[in-house]
Amino acid sequence: MSEAPETLNIALNGEATDIGALLAAIPYAQYLGMAVGRHGSELTFHLRHQEHLIGNPRLPALHGGVIGAFLEMSAILGLIWDAPLERLPKPVDVSIDFLRSAKPIDTFARAIITKRGRRVANVRAEAWQDDRERPIATLHGHFLVKPLAGAA
Amino acid sequence: MDETDTERAGGKPDIAALMMTSPFAKALGMTLERIEKSKATLSIPYQDKLVGNPLTRVVHGGVVTALLDHASGFAVISALDRIDSIATLDLRIDYMRAAEPDRTIFADAHCFKLTTSIAFVRGTAYHDAPDDPIATAVGTFMLSSDAGRKAGANRK
Numbered sequence: 001m002s003e004a005p006e007t008l009n010i011a012l013n014g015e016a017t018d019i020g021a022l023l024a025a026i027p028y029a030q031y032l033g034m035a036v037g038r039h040g041s042e043l044t045f046h047l048r049h050q051e052h053l054i055g056n057p058r059l060p061a062l063h064g065g066v067i068g069a070f071l072e073m074s075a076i077l078g079l080i081w082d083a084p085l086e087r088l089p090k091p092v093d094v095s096i097d098f099l100r101s102a103k104p105i106d107t108f109a110r111a112i113i114t115k116r117g118r119r120v121a122n123v124r125a126e127a128w129q130d131d132r133e134r135p136i137a138t139l140h141g142h143f144l145v146k147p148l149a150g151a152a
Numbered sequence: 153m154d155e156t157d158t159e160r161a162g163g164k165p166d167i168a169a170l171m172m173t174s175p176f177a178k179a180l181g182m183t184l185e186r187i188e189k190s191k192a193t194l195s196i197p198y199q200d201k202l203v204g205n206p207l208t209r210v211v212h213g214g215v216v217t218a219l220l221d222h223a224s225g226f227a228v229i230s231a232l233d234r235i236d237s238i239a240t241l242d243l244r245i246d247y248m249r250a251a252e253p254d255r256t257i258f259a260d261a262h263c264f265k266l267t268t269s270i271a272f273v274r275g276t277a278y279h280d281a282p283d284d285p286i287a288t289a290v291g292t293f294m295l296s297s298d299a300g301r302k303a304g305a306n307r308k
Contacts, residue, residue: 055175061239065222069213073212092247
């Protein structure tokens with residue numbers, strides 16, 4: 001973790017925001033097994049399935065806390081991708097709706113910045129598995145943001 | 153959670169044993185501190201893998217979410233007079249302050265209302281005392297969420 005802070009600073013404040021490098025610098029994102037894909041200007045986050053992410057071994061289903069963390073991380077990274085920031089956004093509140101049981105397979109997410117204020121941003125994020133039209137969970141949250149000095 | 157074995161034995165659910173069947177709770181190192189009717193306290197020790205911001209070494213908000221979600225689930229299970237499966241419907245977390253590096257996080261949860269199909273829960277995460285909260289949670293849980301679904305249903 002010793003080199004992570006520097007990587008994080010470069011990823012956050014560098015000329016081009018590197019979400020992949022940012023993910024690599026965040027231990028909990030690594031532990032969950034998060035990756036990111038870029039399609040034009042849109043980012044899709046990817047949660048690789050791993051057995052330790054199971055919350056209910058009977059069905060089995062992913063833990064609600066895994067889905068919550070994945071959505072929260074997607075919202076935070078979506079905010080950084082949207083505009084450069086001085087530091088990582090801090091969650092003020094998040095509200096998560098669990099819509100379907102999360103199967104033991106890969107999960108995907110996208111974040112939508114509903115409103116970016118000077119200090120607080122309002123973000124939505126949606127997670128799905130095999131069908132994007134059938135989301136498994138949605139998040140709505142507020143995050144404290146500090147825009148990078150000099151950035152538009 | 154897997155209630156099948158307890159069900160078969162026809163006994164009261166062994167909450168601590170139930171908890172150990174959740175791989176994610178186990179992987180995060182969650183410990184059951186206290187349990188009584190409708191109330192549960194869980195803890196999670198500080199670990200480098202849980203860090204959300206390497207500059208400050210503060211654990212990720214999602215760790216607190218998982219802890220409050222799990223504690224809430226235990227509060228619901230302990231409130232029920234029967235063996236049942238539950239699923240989180242929605243969970244709202246308010247983050248009051250950052251968790252401190254190197255310190256254990258505790259979460260108290262209280263299931264304050266049960267209806268036929270829904271349980272309502274409140275929870276607080278803290279280091280020293282619940283009156284200095286790191287985060288608070290409000291959640292609703294669906295009861296009998298596995299009804300009609302066989303073990304392994306999600307593998308299909």
